[in-house]
Amino acid sequence: xxxxxxxxxxxxxxxxxxxxxxxxxxxxxxxxxxxxxxxxxxxxxxxxxxxxxxxxxxxxxxxxxxxxxxxxxxxxxxxxxxxxxxxxxxxxxxxxxxxx
Amino acid sequence: xxxxxxxxxxxxxxxxxxxxxxxxxxxxxxxxxxxxxxxxxxxxxxxxxxxxxxxxxxxxxxxxxxxxxxxxxxxxxxxxxxxxxxxxxxxxxxxxxxxxxxxxxxxxxxxxxxxxxxxxxxxxxxxxxxxxxxxxxxxxxxxxxxxxxxxxxxxxxxxxxxxxxxxxxxxxxxxxxxxxxxxxxxxxxxxxxxxxxxxxxxxxxxxxxxxxxxxxxxxxxxxxxxxxxxxxxxxxxxxxxxxxxxxxxxxxxxxxxxxxxxxxxxxxxxxxxxxxxxxxxxxxxxxxxxxxxxxxxxxxxxxxxxxxxxxxxxxxxxxxxxxxxxxxxxxxxxxxxxxxxxxxxxxxxxxxxxxxxxxxxxxxxxxxxxx
Amino acid sequence: xxxxxxxxxxxxxxxxxxxxxxxxxxxxxxxxxxxxxxxxxxxxxxxxxxxxxxxxxxxxxxxxxxxxxxxxxxxxxxxxxxxxxxxxxxxxxxxxxxxxxxxxxxxxxxxxxxxxxxxxxxxxxxxxxxxxxxxxxxxxxxxxxxxxxxxxxxxxxxxxxxxxxxxxxxxxxxxxxxxxxxxxxxxxxxxxxxxxxxxxxxxxxxxxxxxxxxxxxxxxxxxxxxxxxxxxxxxxxxxxxxxxxxxxxxxxxxxxxxxxxxxxxxxxxxxxxxxxxxxxxxxxxxxxxxxxxxxxxxxxxxxxxxxxxxxxxxxxxxxxxxxxxxxxxxxxxxxxxxxxxxxxxxxxxxxxxxxxxxxxxxxxxxxxxxxxxxxxxxxxxxxxxxxxxxxxxxxxxxxxxxxxxxxxxxxxxxxxxxxxxxxxxxxxxxxxxxxxxxxxxxxxxxxxxxxxxxxxxxxx
Numbered sequence: 001x002x003x004x005x006x007x008x009x010x011x012x013x014x015x016x017x018x019x020x021x022x023x024x025x026x027x028x029x030x031x032x033x034x035x036x037x038x039x040x041x042x043x044x045x046x047x048x049x050x051x052x053x054x055x056x057x058x059x060x061x062x063x064x065x066x067x068x069x070x071x072x073x074x075x076x077x078x079x080x081x082x083x084x085x086x087x088x089x090x091x092x093x094x095x096x097x098x099x100x
Numbered sequence: 101x102x103x104x105x106x107x108x109x110x111x112x113x114x115x116x117x118x119x120x121x122x123x124x125x126x127x128x129x130x131x132x133x134x135x136x137x138x139x140x141x142x143x144x145x146x147x148x149x150x151x152x153x154x155x156x157x158x159x160x161x162x163x164x165x166x167x168x169x170x171x172x173x174x175x176x177x178x179x180x181x182x183x184x185x186x187x188x189x190x191x192x193x194x195x196x197x198x199x200x201x202x203x204x205x206x207x208x209x210x211x212x213x214x215x216x217x218x219x220x221x222x223x224x225x226x227x228x229x230x231x232x233x234x235x236x237x238x239x240x241x242x243x244x245x246x247x248x249x250x251x252x253x254x255x256x257x258x259x260x261x262x263x264x265x266x267x268x269x270x271x272x273x274x275x276x277x278x279x280x281x282x283x284x285x286x287x288x289x290x291x292x293x294x295x296x297x298x299x300x301x302x303x304x305x306x307x308x309x310x311x312x313x314x315x316x317x318x319x320x321x322x323x324x325x326x327x328x329x330x331x332x333x334x335x336x337x338x339x340x341x342x343x344x345x346x347x348x349x350x351x352x353x354x355x356x357x358x359x360x361x362x363x364x365x366x367x368x369x370x371x372x373x374x375x376x377x378x379x380x381x382x383x384x385x386x387x388x389x390x391x392x393x394x395x396x397x398x399x400x401x402x403x404x405x406x407x408x409x410x411x412x413x414x415x416x417x418x419x420x421x422x423x424x425x426x427x428x429x430x431x432x433x434x435x436x437x438x439x440x441x442x443x444x445x446x447x448x449x450x451x452x453x454x455x456x457x458x459x460x461x462x463x464x465x466x467x468x469x470x471x
Numbered sequence: 472x473x474x475x476x477x478x479x480x481x482x483x484x485x486x487x488x489x490x491x492x493x494x495x496x497x498x499x500x501x502x503x504x505x506x507x508x509x510x511x512x513x514x515x516x517x518x519x520x521x522x523x524x525x526x527x528x529x530x531x532x533x534x535x536x537x538x539x540x541x542x543x544x545x546x547x548x549x550x551x552x553x554x555x556x557x558x559x560x561x562x563x564x565x566x567x568x569x570x571x572x573x574x575x576x577x578x579x580x581x582x583x584x585x586x587x588x589x590x591x592x593x594x595x596x597x598x599x600x601x602x603x604x605x606x607x608x609x610x611x612x613x614x615x616x617x618x619x620x621x622x623x624x625x626x627x628x629x630x631x632x633x634x635x636x637x638x639x640x641x642x643x644x645x646x647x648x649x650x651x652x653x654x655x656x657x658x659x660x661x662x663x664x665x666x667x668x669x670x671x672x673x674x675x676x677x678x679x680x681x682x683x684x685x686x687x688x689x690x691x692x693x694x695x696x697x698x699x700x701x702x703x704x705x706x707x708x709x710x711x712x713x714x715x716x717x718x719x720x721x722x723x724x725x726x727x728x729x730x731x732x733x734x735x736x737x738x739x740x741x742x743x744x745x746x747x748x749x750x751x752x753x754x755x756x757x758x759x760x761x762x763x764x765x766x767x768x769x770x771x772x773x774x775x776x777x778x779x780x781x782x783x784x785x786x787x788x789x790x791x792x793x794x795x796x797x798x799x800x801x802x803x804x805x806x807x808x809x810x811x812x813x814x815x816x817x818x819x820x821x822x823x824x825x826x827x828x829x830x831x832x833x834x835x836x837x838x839x840x841x842x843x844x845x846x847x848x849x850x851x852x853x854x855x856x857x858x859x860x861x862x863x864x865x866x867x868x869x870x871x872x873x874x875x876x877x878x879x880x881x882x883x884x885x886x887x888x889x890x891x892x893x894x895x896x897x898x899x900x901x902x903x904x905x906x907x908x909x910x911x912x913x914x915x916x917x918x919x920x921x922x923x924x925x926x927x928x929x930x931x
Contacts, residue, residue, distance in 0.1 A: 141866025
């Protein structure tokens with residue numbers, strides 16, 4: 001579990017992650033806010049592989065989430081906004097497609 | 101691994117692209133000993149820049165033999181895919197449920213209709229197509245934008261993963277005892293006694309038949325066997341998106357969805373010499389057309405773009421030739437490596453094995469440019 | 472709309488980019504600085520402006536060393552474009568970027584690429600599980616958000632690992648263990664270069680202090696031959712095999728991996744600049760002259776992106792590249808250039824020692840277990856890569872075509888070096904002969920709408 005290493009103050013903003021309310025501080029990095037709230041898995045990659053933030057600098061693309069309906073957003077590169085609706089992102093399921 | 105120092109191969113293929121691999125695979129499945137000589141990993145490679153269509157509609161509208169050859173290959177494709185499934189690699193992703201040419205104006209619709217109608221008349225009904233108006237197209241592609249007028253639908257069209265096709269052909273060729281040698285572009289070809297001697301940086305190899313399938317490098321290689329290949333590069337740029345949940349049912353010249361879910365978007369044609377850089381203006385135009393067709397794709401991420409060079413003859417049709425001065429030498433240049441893979445692996449490989457191109461390929465000789 | 476034109480365009484606002492801008496603006500050259508983060512500082516000085524107000528001591532002096540540079544940069548008069556994604560530099564020196572959903576092209580007489588370093592991939596089994604992060608990622612969380620994980624395990628080697636573990640301890644977090652993969656072989660090859668490293672006594676002393684404090688405050692495990700991360704949907708712990716064959720199991724939900732940093736070559740390679748394999752540092756680096764000039768006369772590379780040297784060396788490299796450009800603009804700065812050259816050499820004197828000491832052993836550079844994911848984006852495992860090698864893939868690009876490794880969003884940043892070395896060990900070719908993925912724009916993903924939003928005019 002991630003915890004604060006400094007007393008944090010700042011305006012509280014409210015987010016939703018998979019429908020559950022989460023609070024963060026104004027100006028927070030989204031990935032950091034979700035980790036602080038105890039969320040480790042941000043998405044599911046191909047082959048049902050669970051993934052979460054890895055590099056925190058925008059190069060690994062493991063922290064992708066859906067924000068307000070827009071998929072593939074890099075949580076580690078985004079600053080929170082009050083009212084953000086965040087969804088865990090699942091890899092497209094194309095298993096139903098038959099091919100030769 | 102087969103011993104590559106074996107003195108004499110039944111056939112050597114110059115070129116590890118789709119043309120060379122399909123022919124090499126075809127020869128090896130007939131029991132011929134085959135060596136495939138490939139260039140460097142970073143060589144100009146049309147096969148790795150391929151869009152992946154198995155495309156019939158519109159092809160050979162003014163060249164009936166090409167229309168027949170394309171149709172023949174399309175019909176042979178399920179057989180090829182069936183055989184290659186045995187190689188055990190990833191699924192080829194072959195879908196032959198038809199394809200669309202999406203039109204953004206009435207004039208485009210009319211032009212498309214006339215071209216396909218001609219083709220249908222030449223082909224005595226073997227070729228089928230249907231013009232879909234906006235409403236009919238909407239049933240197949242619900243998200244079309246307001247500028248879309250309609251589309252031509254052709255049931256013979258399809259698509260496949262061209263990269264897995266290459267892998268499967270190479271695996272099949274190797275399983276049949278063939279040898280693939282990388283970093284061994286062909287430098288010299290000479291007649292020595294009853295054999296042909298092929299020189300590369302990795303050594304010299306002897307064979308009974310040589311097939312030149314080296315893409316644009318065929319222009320330099322063909323004269324070594326007494327042939328000419330009037331070909332030049334035509335640049336095409338392609339954009340690939342991240343994988344999508346939504347499904348795009350049928351492929352078109354503009355876009356297709358791969359089995360993995362990503363979209364390939366393309367169809368630019370430029371005369372830019374041997375230059376393969378991606379141009380922001382061209383890929384921006386490609387993105388523009390994709391959004392005019394399907395506006396809902398606006399927020400889809402582009403993960404990669406590339407430019408590759410098509411191998412184009414003067415009239416755009418393939419060149420199939422055999423040498424008179426060096427019997428056993430063949431040169432093949434074409435830009436429809438995916439569509440024609442099946443015809444190359446079965447019919448063409450059969451002709452090469454027998455030593456002489458069949459009558460239906462007569463019109464494809466380079467000689468047609470000498471008239 | 473005509474493209475905006477500048478005399479100098481600097482890509483990356485880390486120490487190299489900021490320092491370069493100080494020199495170019497002082498010489499009166501119109502300078503634009505483009506960065507993908509919201510604040511300047513790069514990764515090393517990330518969130519420095521905010522942190523300096525509260526100055527948490529646990530971040531250490533090396534971090535606050537950046538304060539003066541950042542302050543000077545803020546007042547230097549360069550045009551700053553934060554939150555911009557540069558996705559291509561064309562042959563015509565157009566910089567294609569996306570800002571707030573809109574694409575544009577910027578042109579410049581000279582371009583300084585200062586895009587820094589990325590962490591070398593560390594493909595151990597289970598490294599894709601949530602809870603596993605790179606040490607750089609863990610440090611960013613500390614700097615950016617003042618959060619840290621309790622009972623974390625640090626695995627790997629290298630200055631960044633020791634610094635971050637030290638920062639964790641100073642921040643009052645309990646560190647469960649540090650698993651140090653540095654082997655005796657590394658020590659043996661590094662020791663001859665220790666005298667040269669003595670030119671940087673401050674850095675050596677700092678490293679010594681970090682390691683000493685770590686040893687006093689947590690368990691350090693050495694002599695390790697293999698590491699695996701356990702867990703199904705979340706990291707549960709580390710299973711560590713010692714050279715003696717003994718196994719140690721450590722439970723933790725937070726595992727931080729690191730085995731050094733390498734130049735971030737994605738933009739420089741995609742731009743078509745010449746690169747060479749660096750045998751000492753075991754990575755690709757752009758071919759540059761002593762001033763940072765690349766194989767393209769108009770493009771300079773400064774900082775860790777041109778070869779790892781650390782933040783202070785990067786700032787000097789930025790000054791040096793900028794002075795060389797200023798000189799080409801008709802304002803020779805012979806003394807300044809000489810001074811920067813000497814200082815750069817001075818900073819780099821510790822590298823031969825560090826590069827050898829912290830070169831991860833081959834079995835950590837390559838994956839060990841078949842099911843280890845190599846390409847994280849496309850979930851391509853070691854077994855998948857091996858199968859593609861068996862079906863005849865002879866180079867990185869053919870291998871990419873055969874099994875999709877390197878085809879995802881990260882464009883090989885997480886797998887390229889691993890795949891290259893797997894091919895080299897399969898074919899027996901050198902790393903130079905094997906080569907790297909051919910990288911293509913966009914260097915970072917942009918949306919179709921952003922791409923379509925680009926407006927002309929277009930050069931003929």
